[in-house]
Amino acid sequence: MSALSFKVDAKDPNCGARAGTLQLPHGEVQTPIFMPVGTLATVKTLSVDDLETLHAQIILSNAYHLYLRPGMDIIEQAGGVHKFMHWDKPMLTDSGGFQVFSLSDLNKITKDGVEFRSHLDGSKHFMTPEKATDVQISIGADIMMCFDECTGHPATHKQAGDSLRMTLEWAQRCKDRWVEREVDNQALFGIVQGNVFEDLRLESLAGTVDIDFPGYAIGGVSVGESKEEMLEVVDWCAPNLPEDKPRYLMGVGPPEDILGAIERGVDMFDCVMPTRNARNGSLFTSQGKLNIRNAKYKTDFGPLDPNCECPVCKRYTRAYLSHLYRCGEVLGIRLNTLHNLHFLVNLTADCRQAIMEERFPEFKRAFLAAYAEGDS
């Protein structure tokens, strides 16, 4: 477990928010932090220079996707994904659990693992907790995730209960494999499941903490439940997770949800939404969401967000971004992506500052008031 150390630098006495520092083999991460998603060993459209420009401290890759393409032989020959994609800062890999269930043509789940067909070519694969751990060890990210089952929404209490109990067994097997492989430069996080049921979340949390991991994630949110239900899940879990371990809310996303979860004590976030939205022209600004497809932006020669320090806002106009979008130019989605990710990474940096200064609730209130002004 020497791969990771975590220190809480400050707590805002007015709420559950906290600022921390995560020491990882590839560097330091200051929390709260938003982690851009680089599914296929690339944060879509961006180079590693761009990631440095937007101050990304840690990015995600995805074990399911990399396992299928380019495949483990190539990742291993490359010496891991860091070298493969020329990124030398911290990285986290999702185990592929979520993707096996959401993307692949599913054949069969057993206690042992999951037989699935690739969503790309229909080829048959069998994934187990041990294999998912081995795959992530080959990829070589600083933080690996346990292989879990994520129930959809809605799920019955029985479905969610059966699923979390299997996930707990799998978590123990992932940990056993990680210990057996004597991996000293990669940490492994447990994942709390249990859908929208308080008793099940607490059961999952207790069981996962009992196995003992260097960090914990709250999984199975952003799968169709309401924002209120999502924050309720965080309310149940965050305060009951170990104070001295990092807490990661998987797959969240929208600025208002990130702020709500930080207020409740979450440290880490990821979501494909900012990159996906960028490709659709939907952009975050301090004055709310803006859709660059809107006709009024064709002749708007102001910056995308007057309060943003990113190179897109410093250099280009809404009119130019509108032109690029309308022409289907790749530079448009690239600039949109750079801005959206900068916005969320910068938002979490501002949250950290507010926490250090014990003014997180006012910061959140002021941000959301301005943010409510956006395009509907």
Add this chain to the structure above:
Amino acid sequence: MSALSFKVDAKDPNCGARAGTLQLPHGEVQTPIFMPVGTLATVKTLSVDDLETLHAQIILSNAYHLYLRPGMDIIEQAGGVHKFMHWDKPMLTDSGGFQVFSLSDLNKITKDGVEFRSHLDGSKHFMTPEKATDVQISIGADIMMCFDECTGHPATHKQAGDSLRMTLEWAQRCKDRWVEREVDNQALFGIVQGNVFEDLRLESLAGTVDIDFPGYAIGGVSVGESKEEMLEVVDWCAPNLPEDKPRYLMGVGPPEDILGAIERGVDMFDCVMPTRNARNGSLFTSQGKLNIRNAKYKTDFGPLDPNCECPVCKRYTRAYLSHLYRCGEVLGIRLNTLHNLHFLVNLTADCRQAIMEERFPEFKRAFLAAYAEGDS
């Protein structure tokens, strides 16, 4: 004509090749030079930072495309295309002549101009030499081109003759408009036409030079004729163009053709091929063309071109570029584009060096011998 000054810095006594310096309102350009094409106010996939990384000294935009999208009102409100796209170095605009004939649904050519329908929405437009000049004045590039007719290949002697004579009349009208508008920060180039007929090329050249422009282009090549025919056209034209004016071969392209034309005294080049090829995975290297789609590159952990100094070759492997291409990742076409353009810009810089050192023919021979090794 104070917008442009041109000085021949050196001539290689072993051939027609020359090195020059072009002073333009937005900066200096050292020739021979390859100019990346930024049709719609963006060199596809690249930011202005990328253009600086690849040492682009001058880029192209296209009057036809910008006239249709975003339209002249927006370009004018932006204060010209330089400000619109945040590029502060030299630029050249194609007049739109070639595009009116090649892309639009053509309605009617008269001596006065061309009625055409937009290839985007079918809207009807009438373009004249005067209007094409006005459009380019609004765009604001350092170098504008005369509005010309470009005959296809094959064309009869009569078709090519009639066409060049109309183009000569249009060239006079473009010049008259340019003089009338008293444009002192944009130069205007004449274009020599005449297809693959020596007498017609010489007739067009004499007439164009007689009108007197700050620079001259050889147009109407790369439209279906053979490489040998193309170089023959250059042989007829280049030595007969004024020694003290820049010479621009429009729409060329492949390294071997650029070298052949430089040897014959051409100074400037542009082509969409390096950017288009990049999108298809076809890449230039010092060892010849390489197609990154080729299966053997999946496990090739060497650089794209071991002799290239661009950031793509310095950082990434062929295996990674292969992975990005196979996954349809935008970063792949962006890195391919950056490399291909760097390759051609750097090739023209190397040519300049060889000319200064009076060893251009050996340089060309050595380059082509190595270049012949590529994927077929």
